[in-house]
Amino acid sequence: MSTNIAEISAKSGQKVEIRGWCHNLRSSGKIAFLQLRDGTGRIQGVAVKNEVGEQVWALIQKLTIESSVIVRGLVRTDERAPSGFELTIEEVEPVQIAEEYPIGKKEHGPDFLLNNRHLWLRSERQASIMRVRDTIEFAFRDFMRQRGFVLADSPIFTPSACEGTTDLFEVKYFDDKAYLSQSGQLYQEATSAALGKTYCFGPTFRSEKSKTRRHLTEFWMLEAEASYMNWEENIQLQEDLVVFTVQQVLAQHECELTELGRDLTHLKNTIAGNFPRVSYTEAIERLQKLGSDVKAGEDLGGDDETILTKEFDRPVFIHHYPSAIKAFYMEPDPTDSTYALCNDLLAPEGYGEIIGGSQRVSDLSLLKQRISEHKLPEEAFGWYMDLRRYGSVPHAGFGIGLERTVAWICGLEHVRETIPFPRLLNRINP
């Protein structure tokens, strides 16, 4: 039976078999060092020519970077080793001798690395990010389940827009056309009326022509919706989700966060909760004082979010944006209908928006009016308006972008590193 490198600490003093790849190697005439990885971790294997014998030594000489290999040997505790252990190699079984590996030790530009994404994922840094992503995804799901939300997947093929018509991907649908989902929210409004509280978590598509460090054309979003929830309860739910998620990552990924060089200060502040809540109007005033030329009534740009978040030591909620710049489904504030009962959550350290949420319009005539103001085709929203005809209730929800959350928690410069195979404005390969 083979052993996972991640579990090697339980095997000190024992003989193990490791099935993996030769991440790196170095050899003098008498001693060879193999950096082995198996996907779960890394360990250094050491082979001394005189001890392993001619045959094993000859096999080691054939190995190249990223050759797949099965190695057997003795696990030794070694304080100098990064993992705390070393492997004294006894037997080596090459599985495939790799051709010259394109990713070397020298610096590569992002284009080269993205073209080789299928291989780049093997690097320690990328693998660390993927492990953190996995934990974040499971934390999202665990949290929603703990809070009594039922997973109700929204469809990907959709007949209409949710977040505005400009950035829809159109696809042929037999003799008709369809759009790839921009958001599962409208369907969550239906499922939450059936089940009380529901969420979906899947890929989302936007043909935004944005070439920024925050935009993918295909990204994953968790969207929650709850009947009878108001906008303030919605905000608290978002805060609790983010606190829980960051707690999980801090508890499970000290190693990966260190590998990524992540400064943990803001993440530690985050798990204390108490995220500041700033109204849109106040945010605009603060931004203007900080030198932004944003004007009241305008949406915050990426740069504005960056400046603003640097003022806070943890995530910050911005609420009550003007209805005019927000989606058709947002409930206006009953005390001043120019503002919506909505919020964004901006991640600190310049990261900016990771969540958008709101209370939803629950009155049929107001919804009709909003659909027409947004020049959306009323016929496509027949079923959605039914939700306001048959037992309409106040309800609210939000969507959290997975990749932006991963980028912030891992401290990455760009969302392209947060997903195994990023889809960007000018990239759909590999």
Ligand code: 4AD
């Ligand atoms: O603010 P958005 O557009 O909100 C919605 O789609 C709502 N229907 C959600 C809801 O209330 N159910 O998107 C929500 C989040 C953003 O805050 C961001 O994290 C992420 O989705 N997002 C993107 N992530 C990567 N690339 C893009 N192009 C993104 N667009 C949005």
Ligand code: MG
């Ligand atoms: Mg938004």
